[in-house]
Amino acid sequence: MKILITGGTGSLGKALLRRLLQKPTNEIIVYSRDEGKQAQLKNMERVKCVIGDIRDLNKLNVTFKRHKPDYVIHTAALKRIEDMEFYPDECVKTNIQGSENVAIAALNHGVKKCILVSTDKACQPVNVYGSSKFIAERIFTNFDYYSSATVFASVRYGNVIASRGSFIPLWLGLLKEGKSINVTSINMSRFLFTLNDAVDTVLHALSAAEGGEVFIPQIKSYSMATILEATQTIHGAAIEYNMTGMRPGEKLHEDMLAKTELPYTYEVPGKNLLCVRPQYTNKSYTSWKKYTGLEFNSALHCSDNVKTLTSLIKKGLSENR
Numbered sequence: 210m211k212i213l214i215t216g217g218t219g220s221l222g223k224a225l226l227r228r229l230l231q232k233p234t235n236e237i238i239v240y241s242r243d244e245g246k247q248a249q250l251k252n253m254e255r256v257k258c259v260i261g262d263i264r265d266l267n268k269l270n271v272t273f274k275r276h277k278p279d280y281v282i283h284t285a286a287l288k289r290i291e292d293m294e295f296y297p298d299e300c301v302k303t304n305i306q307g308s309e310n311v312a313i314a315a316l317n318h319g320v321k322k323c324i325l326v327s328t329d330k331a332c333q334p335v336n337v338y339g340s341s342k343f344i345a346e347r348i349f350t351n352f353d354y355y356s357s358a359t360v361f362a363s364v365r366y367g368n369v370i371a372s373r374g375s376f377i378p379l380w381l382g383l384l385k386e387g388k389s390i391n392v393t394s395i396n397m398s399r400f401l402f403t404l405n406d407a408v409d410t411v412l413h414a415l416s417a418a419e420g421g422e423v424f425i426p427q428i429k430s431y432s433m434a435t436i437l438e439a440t441q442t443i444h445g446a447a448i449e450y451n452m453t454g455m456r457p458g459e460k461l462h463e464d465m466l467a468k469t470e471l472p473y474t475y476e477v478p479g480k481n482l483l484c485v486r487p488q489y490t491n492k493s494y495t496s497w498k499k500y501t502g503l504e505f506n507s508a509l510h511c512s513d514n515v516k517t518l519t520s521l522i523k524k525g526l527s528e529n530r
């Protein structure tokens with residue numbers, strides 16, 4: 210089986226690569242712009258690297274024609290919230306037009322399933338990044354509506370502990386150097402899970418997708434106060450922090466599943482996943498149990514268990530070594 214991963218040199222892309230290579234019949238095509246990180250992968254068996262940008266539809270079409278992937282996991286994106294507020298034009302080119310290009314190439318070349326990796330910030334978005342991902346989700350749902358062969362779907366996920374740019378390892382590094390850390394708001398809450406959990410979420414969505422859905426992991430959120438307590442426990446000493454206020458585009462609490470999506474939400478059997486089926490579809494879906502719980506706002510699903518979070522952070526840090 211051949212799987213193409215866009216953005217395959219990022220934190221999630223590399224974790225997916227490692228997991229997928231555990232199956233000896235899998236071949237992976239890594240499609241990304243980062244030639245430096247690709248150089249680290251070129252000697253790996255069953256891995257082929259392609260330097261390319263998802264903004265370039267011609268390059269995508271050539272790549273798909275040459276390598277003939279069976280499945281596509283689309284992780285490539287511009288993700289820094291504050292930067293995207295000030296460069297919305299670049300965000301549109303990559304996250305919206307680039308995602309449409311990936312969908313076009315998948316449709317053109319008979320890919321079986323094409324999964325967009327989205328974000329909790331796409332749910333009821335207030336920033337450019339989240340808005341771009343929301344539109345990308347809708348593009349994939351729309352492509353699925355008109356596709357008779359390729360299945361298109363999306364999967365949202367939250368903050369991955371120890372991924373590139375994650376604030377927790379950044380804090381621990383500063384504290385180790387004897388420096389103080391910056392905190393935007395003590396009242397903020399965030400969905401957190403490990404890199405392996407993120408990989409599970411994406412691969413379960415890939416397996417379960419029937420067409421046009423948005424998959425959502427049922428994960429816990431934690432307040433910044435609890436995160437600070439867990440960080441202090443790991444650091445082993447009292448920590449100092451500066452309150453900086455929320456940055457442009459930030460939410461106080463994140464959303465993973467909106468109240469307006471509840472009528473279309475189902476439980477994925479045997480998995481810690483929900484799925485939102487499209488409001489317009491011409492598909493007959495497998496009968497799954499209707500979800501009857503609350504919407505997933507991080508304030509509603511917040512845990513204050515410092516011990517559990519401390520273990521989760523340690524697990525997340527160990528996975529990314």
